[in-house]
Amino acid sequence: MFTGKARQLTIFFGESDQYHHQALYTAMLEMLRRQGCSGATITRGIAGFGASSVIHTSAILRLSMDLPIVVTVVDRPERIERVIGPVREMAPHALITVEDVEVIQSGAPFREGLPDVKVSEVMRREVVTVRPDSPVTEVVRLLLDKDYTALPVVDADGTVVGMVSDNDLLQRAGVRVALSLKRAADPAFVQELHKSLRDPQRKVSEVMTTEVITIGPDAILGQAARLMVDRQLKRLPVVDKDGKLIGILGRIDILNTIAAVHLPQWHPEAPPAGTQATVADVMSREVPAVNESATLEEIFQLLVSSSHKRVVVVDNERRVVGIIADSDLISRVSRENWPGIIEILAAKVPIEKISGPARQHVQKLRARSARELMTPNPITVRAEMPVASALVKSAETRTKRLPVVDAEGRLVGIVGRTEMMRALLG
Secondary structure: OOOEEEEEEEEEEEOOOEEOOEEHHHHHHHHHHHOOOOOOEEEEOOEEEOOOOOEEEOOOOOOOOOOEEEEEEEEOHHHHHHHHHHHHHHOOOOEEEEEEEEEOOOOOOEEOOEEOOEHHHOOEOOOOOEOOOOEHHHHHHHHHOOOOOEEEEEOOOOEEEEEEEHHHHHHHOOOOOOHHHHOOOOHHHHHHHHOOOOOOOOEHHHOOEOOOOOEOOOOEHHHHHHHHHHHOOOEEEEEOOOOEEEEEEEHHHHHHHHHHHOOOOOOOOOOOOOOOOEHHHHOEOOOOEEEOOOEHHHHHHHHHHOOOOEEEEEOOOOEEEEEEEHHHHHHOOOHHHHHHHHHHHHHOOOHHHOOOHHHHHHHOOOOOEHHHHOEEOOOOEEOOOEHHHHHHHHHHHOOOEEEEEOOOOEEEEEEEHHHHHHHHHO
């Protein structure tokens, strides 16, 4: 949590209200947690009436099935603003109020640089899984519209027997390109990519990773984060003492928890971080960068040779003006040119080594510049920003890699979540 200026969001509705066949208050709590809110309180009233003028009561002789429910959330103003839209969508008939408040005390003890909470308090309990005998095409279908790229594999008893990930599909299932790139394409093109599988009926058991790293629900969050960093994982299945799956813990869940209990938001005028690690301590100074006028060939050269999987676009003063990821190329060119771009990205070789139709497709795009292909005004962080603050920004903006700039906005580096989490853990 934090101290200082904050806002309080209050939502009034009935206990019987539903959202997608689930109690509205339960669905709303889950949404607020996913959004990284510091916390929320559900209050069940003993009596009341609202817009319908129906009196609700818990009196023994007039027991109502629709007692009043009040959801109260106190958080930073910008986070409250971010959740108002989803709240209104979920509860279109609720009474919703917002007011300014002052937080004078909050507590969330930290251990290993992370909130001192158990995995069971943070994990997601609704987990998408596949069975060992599921076809690989089912994995592709399930992952295409998700923000993660791996699924637990469970047997008939719910015991975790493997994980199947984007990398497994690339290395052993014949899928040509990363799923993140497929999400930038339209459904018809995705169907074409399904046809590229060497054997569409191949089973998950043939491609999954059987050495699965799991964690128990009573482990402290810092232990889970360290395991993720050390083993380069983004998701951990949470299992009971018998190895049965009871939840999943993603890196984004840890980041959201950090955001929920973090210090006041960092400002450029803030004093130096003292003993805290800063972005400058962990960033990479070798940044794949091009000028706004760079050609497609230059962009490809950096995309296929850099581990960062993105190219930063700068102006003549080296100020950051945009960023280009592989998915940007797909979303900003015509569909007829997708095969050529995907072949180059999948092969990870320079354009001059590509021949045939792929080469012809790219030739048609020679006139396109970085300015046309980039996503403008990308999220950046300052070099002197504390690592914890940068991780909060990464979580809140759903940005995995962040260009690092100086006080004038000039590019000085690039930093990813793994490096920052490792620094936070010490």
